[in-house]
Amino acid sequence: MPQFRTERDTMGEMQVPADALYGASTARAVDNFPISFEPVPAAMIHAFGHLKAACAEANRQLGKLDGKRADAIIAAANEVAEGKHDQQFPVDIYQTGSGTSTNMNANEVIANLANEKLGFGVGAKGTEGAVHPNDHVNMGQSSNDTFPTAMHIAAAKVIKENLIPNLERLQQALAEKATAWDKIVKIGRTHLMDATPIRVGQVFGGYAAQAEYAVVRAKQALNLRTNLEIGGTAVGTGINTHPQFAAKVCAALSKQLGIEFEEAANHPEAQAAKDAFVSAHGELKTIAVSLTKIANDIRLLGSGPRCSIFELSLPATQPGSSIMPGKVNPVICESVMQVACRVIGNDATVTTAGLGGVGSLFELNVAMPVMIDAFLESIKLLANSAGVFVDKLVKDLEVNEERCRELIDQSLMMVTSLAPVVGYEQAATLAKDAFKQGTTIRQLCLDRKILPEAELDKALDPDSMTRPQA
Numbered sequence: 487m488p489q490f491r492t493e494r495d496t497m498g499e500m501q502v503p504a505d506a507l508y509g510a511s512t513a514r515a516v517d518n519f520p521i522s523f524e525p526v527p528a529a530m531i532h533a534f535g536h537l538k539a540a541c542a543e544a545n546r547q548l549g550k551l552d553g554k555r556a557d558a559i560i561a562a563a564n565e566v567a568e569g570k571h572d573q574q575f576p577v578d579i580y581q582t583g584s585g586t587s588t589n590m591n592a593n594e595v596i597a598n599l600a601n602e603k604l605g606f607g608v609g610a611k612g613t614e615g616a617v618h619p620n621d622h623v624n625m626g627q628s629s630n631d632t633f634p635t636a637m638h639i640a641a642a643k644v645i646k647e648n649l650i651p652n653l654e655r656l657q658q659a660l661a662e663k664a665t666a667w668d669k670i671v672k673i674g675r676t677h678l679m680d681a682t683p684i685r686v687g688q689v690f691g692g693y694a695a696q697a698e699y700a701v702v703r704a705k706q707a708l709n710l711r712t713n714l715e716i717g718g719t720a721v722g723t724g725i726n727t728h729p730q731f732a733a734k735v736c737a738a739l740s741k742q743l744g745i746e747f748e749e750a751a752n753h754p755e756a757q758a759a760k761d762a763f764v765s766a767h768g769e770l771k772t773i774a775v776s777l778t779k780i781a782n783d784i785r786l787l788g789s790g791p792r793c794s795i796f797e798l799s800l801p802a803t804q805p806g807s808s809i810m811p812g813k814v815n816p817v818i819c820e821s822v823m824q825v826a827c828r829v830i831g832n833d834a835t836v837t838t839a840g841l842g843g844v845g846s847l848f849e850l851n852v853a854m855p856v857m858i859d860a861f862l863e864s865i866k867l868l869a870n871s872a873g874v875f876v877d878k879l880v881k882d883l884e885v886n887e888e889r890c891r892e893l894i895d896q897s898l899m900m901v902t903s904l905a906p907v908v909g910y911e912q913a914a915t916l917a918k919d920a921f922k923q924g925t926t927i928r929q930l931c932l933d934r935k936i937l938p939e940a941e942l943d944k945a946l947d948p949d950s951m952t953r954p955q956a
Contacts, residue, residue, distance in 0.1 A: 493609055507574045507608060509594040509619065515587035519578040526588050526855060527862045531575045533639035534592040535567030536742055537632060537716070537735070538623055544734035545625050555600070555617050562599030563623075571595060579859045583845070583852030585633030592632075593619035626727035628719040630757055630850055635716040637763070637858045642711040642745050644862065648869040650704045653773070656872045657697035659880040660780070664690035671948040672797050672890040673897045680899045683948040686797075686885055693780045700773040707766040711747050714739075718753035721849040760840045760851045763861060767836040770864045774829035777822050777872065784883070785816035797890050801882035818879040825871040832860035894948050900927045903945050908936060 490501040495510035502513045525531075542559040545551035551559075565571060574595045581587045597619040598608045610616045617623065624632075668687025675681050717732025719725050724732075732749040739747045750756035790796030806815035836857050839845040845853030894900070898917040904927075905913040920930045931942050944950075 491609060507571060507595045507598045508576075508591055509598070509609065509611070511590040511619075512577060512587070512594055515577045515581055515591070519581045519587070521578050521580040524579055525576055526579055526581075526585075527640070527859055528569060528572050529640040529644055529862050530588070530636055530858060531572060531592070532567050532569055533636040533643065534588070534632070535563045535565070535596075536639055536739060537563075537636050538592060538596050539563035539567065540735045540738035540742065541625065541627060541632075541716075541731075542623070543738045544731050545728075547734055548728045548730060550728065551622060551625060554604070555622055558600035558603045558617060559596060559623055561603055562596045565599060566592065566596060571599070579855050581855055583854060584629050584850060585636075585854050586629035588855070589624070589627075589629035589632050590619065593623040596623045626719070626731045627716070628726075630720055631715040631718040631722075631753075633854055634757065634760070634851070635714045637854060637861075638710050638714050638747070639739065639743070640858065641763075641766070641861055641865065642708055642747070643743060644865045644869070645704055645708050645710075646745060649865050649872075650701060650708075652869045652872040652876075653697060653701045653704055655876050656880070657694055657701060659876045660690055660694035660697055663880065663883065664688075664694050667885055669949075670885055670887055670890060671894060671952060673893045673899070680897045682899050682902050683894055683897075683951045685949070685952045686890070688952060689783075693783070696776045696780060700776050703769040703773050707769040710762055710766050711745055713750045713756055713762045714747055715750055715753065715756045717749055718757050722752075722754035722757045724753065754849065758849050758851065759846050760854070760857060763857060764837055764840040767833050767861055767864065770861075770868060771830055771833040773868055774826040774864070777868070777875070778826045781819040781822035781875065784879070785819035788816055795889075795893075797886055797893070799884040799886055801879060803878055818875060822871050822875055825867045828867055829864045832864045835860040895926055895928070898927060900946055900948070900951075903951055904931070904936070907945060 489504035491504050492499055493502045493510040493513070494500070495514065497514065500510035500513045500517075502509060506513070539560045542551060542556045542563065546553060546556035575588070575591050577587045577591050597611055597617045600617040600623070601610045601613075602608065604616065606613055606616045611618045664687045666687075667690060668685055670686040671683050672686050672689070673680055674684040714732070714736055715722075716735050717724055717727055719727050736747045736749050739745075756762075784798060784800065787795055788798040788800040791799075800814075800816055800819075802814045803817060806813040806817070839853035839857035839860075840851070845851045845857065851857075898921055901913045901917045901920075904916070908916075916927060916930060916936070920927050923930065925933075928942065928946055931937060931946075932939065936942070937945065
């Protein structure tokens with residue numbers, strides 16, 4: 487049978503699981519919000535660990551917190567940052583919109599861990615010399631500036647450590663294919679219809695450029711690190727905190743994480759609105775859209791193998807059908823497309839959470855937990871899907887050169903290079919007649935003696951059509 491202990495917060499007594507490191511405020515929040523049964527993302531909990539350690543260090547430097555307590559808080563907070571106590575953070579995503587419940591969850595867990603290190607037991611917050619969750623762990627802070635600051639820390643950390651490296655891997659893999667396949671010519675397509683030739687290397691060079699721009703966009707999203715709310719406390723005025731507190735916290739965070747964090751230029755703006763997150767997620771949405779272009783093109787170019795384009799051979803990763811033996815599907819491409827659906831939906835969530843009258847109300851945004859949950863999910867999905875796309879598809883992707891040549895020979899748009907010689911209208915007639923007769927442009931031109939064979943071969947050389955004429 488579950489064992490409990492009795493603790494108190496400002497609203498009275500609460501029953502807390504006996505082995506829990508959190509206290510009454512957290513237990514009350516767990517009781518109040520049985521909604522998704524999904525806790526705040528672990529990245530946010532780790533960010534709170536980093537933040538509380540930085541706050542304790544800043545308060546020690548400012549002479550606000552004694553060294554003994556500061557050391558204990560920092561050691562406890564570092565354990566939280568390392569993910570050693572994730573199970574102690576049960577508060578639902580759909581909680582108070584300022585994230586107060588999660589901030590208090592962090593305060594209580596860190597205080598109890600610190601008290602254990604100081605030789606006190608769990609729940610010793612009122613004992614002389616012990617660490618108090620509000621008075622010491624939360625010193626100079628408010629949920630209104632700590633939760634959004636943790637949002638910035640979590641987002642910046644995963645963008646830097648996960649998203650950017652995987653996008654860079656994708657860019658490199660696509661660029662390598664572009665170089666390797668630069669001499670292979672295929673037919674181009676516009677409006678889903680045959681167009682003039684293009685080199686496979688040019689096509690993949692375009693994909694590589696999209697991936698490179700995705701890296702740029704991810705770095706733009708990383709600018710979130712420059713607008714930290716810490717130091718604003720309740721409404722952005724900095725009540726109950728030291729004027730140098732925010733700068734010292736940012737310095738400590740920068741040293742901890744190797745990311746240059748900066749205090750918000752205007753605290754009322756930073757706490758009242760979340761425009762920076764709306765803008766940053768717009769970059770993530772654009773990255774998702776870019777990846778769909780690459781993934782969808784590749785799955786269409788690999789369609790077949792006998793009854794469609796099949797200019798590319800996609801690696802077989804799993805059986806494609808439970809009823810059709812031997813069928814292989816572009817499953818990796820499909821997973822990327824589904825990720826984009828989710829990220830685009832998350833963009834609507836982030837945008838709505840930032841709306842005035844919904845999330846942003848007077849001096850505070852009150853839809854932050856759902857905003858950061860959607861934001862972090864987008865980063866995770868984009869980073870992971872980009873990595874899988876490289877490892878499971880791009881690395882082993884192959885070009886079917888014979889099929890590329892076959893489709894070029896059959897294309898009616900090869901006539902385009904003859905237009906400067908015979909005129910647009912005659913070239914159009916040649917294309918229509920070749921289609922009616924089921925022959926190629928080259929053969930029809932030979933039959934009608936449009937040009938001498940040597941000149942015709944030169945005019946219809948597909949490689950030359952892909953290179954600018956001097």
